[in-house]
Amino acid sequence: MRRLSMVRKRGFFLWHLLVLIMFLSCAVPGIAAEPVKIVVGWQPYDTISYQVAIIQELKLWKKYMPEGVEIEFQPALQGAIISNNLLAGKQQIGYMSILPAIMAATKPEQANIRLVASTGYDDGQRCSIIMVRKDAPNFKTPDEAIKWLDGKTLAAPKGSCADQFVRLLIDKKKIKPKEYLNQSLEVIATNFRVGKIDAAAAWEPTVSRVGDLVGEGVARIALTGKAIDNIDSGALVMRGDFIDKYPKLAEAYIKAELDAQRYMLDPNNREKVIDMLSKHATGMSKRILWYSIYGQIPPQVGGTKERAWRPFIWTDQLRRNIFDMYGFLHKEKIIKYDKPFQGTIDDTIAQKVLKDAKFKSPLGSIIGQPPSSDPFK
Secondary structure, three states, X not given: OHHHHHHHHHXXXXXXXXXXXXXXXXXXXXXXXXXXXXXXXXXXXXXXXOHHHXXXXXXXXXXXXXXXXXXXXXXXXXXXXXXXXXXXXXXXXXXXXXXXXXXXXOOOOOOOEEEEEEEEEEOOOOOXXXXXXXXXXXXXXXXXXXXXXXXXXXXXXXXXXXXXXXXXXXXXXXXXXXXXXXXXXXXXXXXXXXXXXXXXXXXXXXHHHHOOOOOOOOEEEEEEHHHHOOOEEEEEEEEHHHHHHOHHHHHHHHHHHHHXXXXXXXXXXXXXXXXXXXXXXXXXXXXXXXXXXHEOOOHHHOOOOEEEEEOOOOOHHHHHHHHHHXXXXXXXXXXXXXXXXXXXXXXXXXXHHXXXXXXXXXXXXXXXXXXXXXXXX
């Protein structure tokens, strides 16, 4: 009888232990109690999310995600596509420039969208770039190029960071193009080849691909965002319901992002970064990909020493830039709100990840290198 009683007590203890484990696995937020699929939207043809190639190739996310989590990385040609997918619930995480991020964050009736980390910024060296046809005059200064744009046919992908720059340029410099066309990057490249447009705003690596520094030479850079002090800034964006349901998974992914940004900043990894990226950015040579992020834009057209900075978190400067962009887009009647909702710019998790990893912002910067430094030439 005594032995039977001990068996019953042991069974009772094990049963309660099992119940406790099941309760904890369901009750602790962010722990995957069942298979979870996360879909990440990114742009292989935009330097603002090149680090996603590193995350995939080195499987960095697996270092931090628990068993049962699957991640699908979905490529897109433009941030506006990712923005729409986030709003539709087709993706939980996305990489994009500030304009499409703001567009997504101003539709609360569709989804709560949060800007959770910075993927980098620069002095208009990535996306705020105006290219002109190859037979355009040789401008002595960016201001000369801006005046030449009056009465010309200009193009950009609408809803993109390039579109943001064109709108700001027109507003600040009071230029009046003959036409301002909505064209994709591929159409812009084709139209430069056949001479159908005078100028266009585009982003890297398309700028390097069609330009005369290391690319086809069907167009050339005339000015950058430096002409009007417009910075290019990128955002890691997440759906609020994903963060609220799986805070630990959101944190795990942001840890992988930190690792990838640090890997990209290390000069010893540059060739490996391009090797990884070339598997995803098909149609782009390694030389083009290298120059798009590590190459120097000539100072006479507005190039600066630093090609990009990696602050990881939302600094005061970047927050002001976002608020300024809200005000401008509202004035242009593109969005309904003139400032972000409370909680939209939320780098709480990124701040924690940075602190836990014992790093400080900025993580570092990329100094532009001349074409002669290209290891793939």
